[in-house]
Amino acid sequence: xxxxxxxxxxxxxDYIAVDNVDISIKEGEIFGLxxxxxxxxxxxxxxxxGLTNIDSGDIKIFGRNMRDGESxxxxxxxxxxxEVSIFKDLTAEENIAFFGKLYGLRGKxxxxxxxxxxxxxxxxxxxxxxxxxxxxxxxxxxxxxxAIVHKPKLIIMDEPTVGIDPQSRNHIxxxxxxxxxxxxxxxxxxxxxxxxxxxxxxxxxxxxxxxIAHGNCDELKELISSEETIDVEISSVNYTIVDNxxxxxxVRDCTLNDKKLKVISDKKSKNLSRIIETISNTDSEILSLxxxxxxxxxxxxxxTGRTLRD
Amino acid sequence: xIFTNNIKRILRDKLNTIFMFVVPIVFIVxxxxxxxxxxxxxxxxxxNDNTEFTExxxxxxEENGQYIExxxxxxxxxxxxxxxxxxxxxxxxxxxxxxNGEDVSLKGYGIKETNASMxxxxxxxxxxxxxxxxxKAADKSSSKFYEAMEYYKNGGLSAEYLTVGANKTKKxxxxxxxxxxxxxxxxxxxxxxxxxxxxxxxxxxxRMFAAPLSTRSYMVQNILSYxxxxxxxxxVIFAILLNVFDADFGPSVPRMLLLLFIFAVVxxxxxxxxxxxxxxxxxxxVISNLLxxxxxxxxxxFWPREIMPDVLKRVxxxxxxxxxxNGAYKLINGNTLKDISLEISxxxxxxxxxxxxxAKKKIDVYN
Numbered sequence: 001x002x003x004x005x006x007x008x009x010x011x012x013x014d015y016i017a018v019d020n021v022d023i024s025i026k027e028g029e030i031f032g033l034x035x036x037x038x039x040x041x042x043x044x045x046x047x048x049x050g051l052t053n054i055d056s057g058d059i060k061i062f063g064r065n066m067r068d069g070e071s072x073x074x075x076x077x078x079x080x081x082x083e084v085s086i087f088k089d090l091t092a093e094e095n096i097a098f099f100g101k102l103y104g105l106r107g108k109x110x111x112x113x114x115x116x117x118x119x120x121x122x123x124x125x126x127x128x129x130x131x132x133x134x135x136x137x138x139x140x141x142x143x144x145x146x147a148i149v150h151k152p153k154l155i156i157m158d159e160p161t162v163g164i165d166p167q168s169r170n171h172i173x174x175x176x177x178x179x180x181x182x183x184x185x186x187x188x189x190x191x192x193x194x195x196x197x198x199x200x201x202x203x204x205x206x207x208x209x210x211x212i213a214h215g216n217c218d219e220l221k222e223l224i225s226s227e228e229t230i231d232v233e234i235s236s237v238n239y240t241i242v243d244n245x246x247x248x249x250x251v252r253d254c255t256l257n258d259k260k261l262k263v264i265s266d267k268k269s270k271n272l273s274r275i276i277e278t279i280s281n282t283d284s285e286i287l288s289l290x291x292x293x294x295x296x297x298x299x300x301x302x303x304t305g306r307t308l309r310d
Numbered sequence: 311x312i313f314t315n316n317i318k319r320i321l322r323d324k325l326n327t328i329f330m331f332v333v334p335i336v337f338i339v340x341x342x343x344x345x346x347x348x349x350x351x352x353x354x355x356x357x358n359d360n361t362e363f364t365e366x367x368x369x370x371x372e373e374n375g376q377y378i379e380x381x382x383x384x385x386x387x388x389x390x391x392x393x394x395x396x397x398x399x400x401x402x403x404x405x406x407x408x409x410n411g412e413d414v415s416l417k418g419y420g421i422k423e424t425n426a427s428m429x430x431x432x433x434x435x436x437x438x439x440x441x442x443x444x445x446k447a448a449d450k451s452s453s454k455f456y457e458a459m460e461y462y463k464n465g466g467l468s469a470e471y472l473t474v475g476a477n478k479t480k481k482x483x484x485x486x487x488x489x490x491x492x493x494x495x496x497x498x499x500x501x502x503x504x505x506x507x508x509x510x511x512x513x514x515x516x517r518m519f520a521a522p523l524s525t526r527s528y529m530v531q532n533i534l535s536y537x538x539x540x541x542x543x544x545x546v547i548f549a550i551l552l553n554v555f556d557a558d559f560g561p562s563v564p565r566m567l568l569l570l571f572i573f574a575v576v577x578x579x580x581x582x583x584x585x586x587x588x589x590x591x592x593x594x595x596v597i598s599n600l601l602x603x604x605x606x607x608x609x610x611x612f613w614p615r616e617i618m619p620d621v622l623k624r625v626x627x628x629x630x631x632x633x634x635x636n637g638a639y640k641l642i643n644g645n646t647l648k649d650i651s652l653e654i655s656x657x658x659x660x661x662x663x664x665x666x667x668x669a670k671k672k673i674d675v676y677n
Contacts, residue, residue: 087512103521
């Protein structure tokens with residue numbers, strides 16, 4: 001395990017920010033930490049990095065406790081903070097150089113690493129510019145470049161796509177996957193379930209300081225539902241349709257609301273074709289059909305009663 | 311890395327350049343202009359005392375201007391008709407009271423106090439204060455008093471406050487220049503030491519500590535960078551004072567430089583303390599300005615301390631600027647480093663106090 005956290009507790013006076021959290025992350029994973037704002041994700045990250053004291057628990061990075069060799073451990077970690085944390089009075093190149101030196105790079109290795117980081121994040125042509133001239137997406141990319149210049153084994157990305165345009169967001173997500181392919185383990189926190197679904201191999205859902213679910217995407221979706229919902233829009237109302245559909249094996253419920261049918265069916269029954277056939281056998285035509293798949297947002301809603309954006 | 315990074319960032323902040331060089335140089339130029347003009351005033355003297363001491367006063371006036379004897383009743387007329395720029399009236403018994411240690415004062419009359427008569431007024435107040443000190447030391451003995459005044463006239467006394475002799479004006483200007491340099495150093499340190507606050511605001515502070523960087527290393531490198539720039543400020547302003555204004559730093563320029571480098575340590579500690587107690591750069595700026603201006607006023611950066619009331623002089627003993635300028639005065643008048651050991655010790659004590667204030671608020675990354 002590259003990261004092992006056992007029984008982590010962190011309090012701020014009377015408020016428990018992280019409540020008895022256990023996390024194990026294998027080398028080579030893209031580990032997703034999903035949860036709404038205030039769930040305890042950033043506090044957990046800060047505890048891993050040794051930036052905040054913990055009240056109890058054990059944290060091991062690369063098999064070692066932070067107390068035994070903090071400097072060596074930190075050299076192999078890169079952090080992409082939630083807020084863009086760069087020096088506005090240094091150029092892009094100078095920013096990356098500063099963090100490269102901070103992590104122990106010198107001379108030619110530093111120079112080559114800077115160019116690689118700039119190239120990776122698509123900022124090679126802007127290296128002499130100051131961040132004030134950058135768009136939000138470019139600043140986020142510089143934020144990432146500063147984190148990866150020293151080619152860390154473990155990269156922690158704390159909500160790296162907040163507030164940026166979709167194009168930059170996609171670029172970042174692809175970059176994350178590329179970094180993982182190049183050998184880095186990634187811890188990726190977000191409250192955007194689509195991102196977590198897209199790139200993460202192992203996911204933990206956090207809320208109010210606790211882990212409420214853990215698994216890969218499919219496992220988590222299985223947690224809430226063995227059902228699927230089929231929405232069908234029909235051309236004309238026929239009240240016998242509802243009873244006919246309800247009689248199909250595996251259908252748990254069927255409702256009609258102003259020419260819109262909602263069919264809840266057991267996923268394993270694979271009865272979609274029968275449902276379509278039943279509708280076709282009436283006078284009504286199918287105008288549109290949609291099969292709703294469970295999402296992580298749905299998982300969160302089921303587990304907590306709230307949406308991720310509440 | 312922090313040290314070299316700070317060098318770049320400090321140089322790129324225009325405000326730092328303004329505090330480091332522009333502010334002190336502008337004030338120095340203005341002061342030099344004012345002091346370089348010998349105050350050619352015509353002073354009307356109403357001498358009702360007619361003693362050896364009042365003759366000394368008249369000799370003093372003639373060193374830089376001229377005087378005419380006038381009658382009491384002609385004061386207003388002579389001022390209005392511009393026959394005189396300023397009138398000094400000496401009451402009968404003035405000298406006796408002075409020698410006996412009584413608190414006496416000279417009556418002055420003027421209508422043009424904003425021009426050349428102002429330096430004269432300041433000078434006379436300064437001269438009178440020195441005479442009172444000499445009278446106190448003479449312990450009511452006229453002979454001792456006049457003997458000491460003879461020394462004083464000839465520049466023999468190493469008077470702590472007054473400059474004497476032919477280089478009086480140059481030394482006065484130099485002290486003024488050092489006063490404004492000290493002000494510039496305090497303003498600069500108050501501004502530049504807010505770099506950690508800026509780092510906290512931008513988030514780079516926390517990012518740096520996620521890397522293998524200790525809090526001690528961070529603070530030491532920051533402090534070192536401030537000190538280097540303060541030293542640069544001293545060297546540049548010194549060069550300007552010496553080469554452009556022909557300043558007189560006394561017999562040893564290195565001694566004066568050393569005193570100011572010690573004051574640079576005080577400024578570094580002062581700036582670090584402000585930064586540690588402030589929430590953000592704005593607050594640090596307010597605190598700095600609220601402290602620096604009174605410190606400079608009380609310390610004698612803008613005007614001689616001798617013209618201040620005793621109460622304010624006592625209050626001024628609790629600010630480092632007083633001790634820096636005291637030391638500068640003594641060095642200009644030929645004293646050695648040993649003679650200013652008290653001033654140096656007190657300055658180092660101030661530095662220690664400021665550093666302790668800074669250290670008390672420990673670097674706390676996230677809690």
